[in-house]
Amino acid sequence: MVATRRAQQQRALTTRARLIEAAFDGLLEDGYAATTVGAVQARAGVARGTLLHHFPTRGDLMAGVVEDLVERRLEVLGTSLPAGPEVASWDEVVDLVWRALRSPAYTAALELWVAARTDPELRDALLPLQQRIFAAVHRSITLLVGEDHPQAPMLVQFTIDLLTGSHLAGVLEPRLGTDRVVEAWKVALRTLADAWDTDA
Known part of the structure; x- marks a missing residue:
């Protein structure tokens, strides 16, 4: 049970890091106006619900x-x-x-x-x-x-x-x-x- 919870926490941290990295890359390459929630979602390759779970x-x-x-x-x-x-x-x-x-x-x-x-x-x-x-x-x-x-x-x-x-x-x-x-x-x-x- 503890191992399962740790694995879930690690996946959540990994997903959060991927979203931040995608947003960072978007800011550098496209600027703030183009770095929308949808653009970050697509760049990170995650579901919209996953993104909104981490960043409402x-x-x-x-x-x-x-x-x-x-x-x-x-x-x-x-x-x-x-x-x-x-x-x-x-x-x-x-x-x-x-x-x-x-x-x-x-x-x-x-x-x-x-x-x-x-x-x-x-x-x-x-x-x-x-x-x-x-x-x-x-x-x-x-x-x-x-x-x-x-x-x-x-x-x-x-x-x-x-x-x-x-x-x-x-x-x-x-x-x-x-x-x-x-x-x-x-x-x-x-x-x-x-x-x-x-x-x-």
């Missing part, structure tokens, strides 16, 4: 995609840079954030956040996740550079905001000079970090 609404399904992006795809925050007592350099943090912004995970998340502006159901599904996600990402990056720097949270926020803006400006068409902006920010960030550390 489209908003629930997209919220599941966002949670997956945070829990699974953005694990890069904990694995890309040194672990333990060794901290990351500011240059490494800039590279990490820039790489994350150009990843498929961010592209899918961007589709959802833009759509949520005018989609009340999607907005209601994403709002409870938003602050938790932003706080978790910010906290993870801050920990990488060490908490002993007095202005680490502010410098991390500067980095995220500046690089996000640079990335969004080139979403439709790559902009010349963006790589130079990223490299220039590394220099400016090191200067700010050293100055504020000395002041403290």
Whole structure:
């Protein structure tokens, strides 16, 4: 009986993962408007009732995609840079954030956040996740550079905001000079970090 229940739970988890993966792929390839419940159902190869059992609404399904992006795809925050007592350099943090912004995970998340502006159901599904996600990402990056720097949270926020803006400006068409902006920010960030550390 216990083995049967575990097998059922495993099948349910596998089906849920397949649905999320199908929705994720749809967002990347076709955009939010085309990633309907029916399209995800067809892509995943499951019955409509099965999809609705796991995700009663489209908003629930997209919220599941966002949670997956945070829990699974953005694990890069904990694995890309040194672990333990060794901290990351500011240059490494800039590279990490820039790489994350150009990843498929961010592209899918961007589709959802833009759509949520005018989609009340999607907005209601994403709002409870938003602050938790932003706080978790910010906290993870801050920990990488060490908490002993007095202005680490502010410098991390500067980095995220500046690089996000640079990335969004080139979403439709790559902009010349963006790589130079990223490299220039590394220099400016090191200067700010050293100055504020000395002041403290």
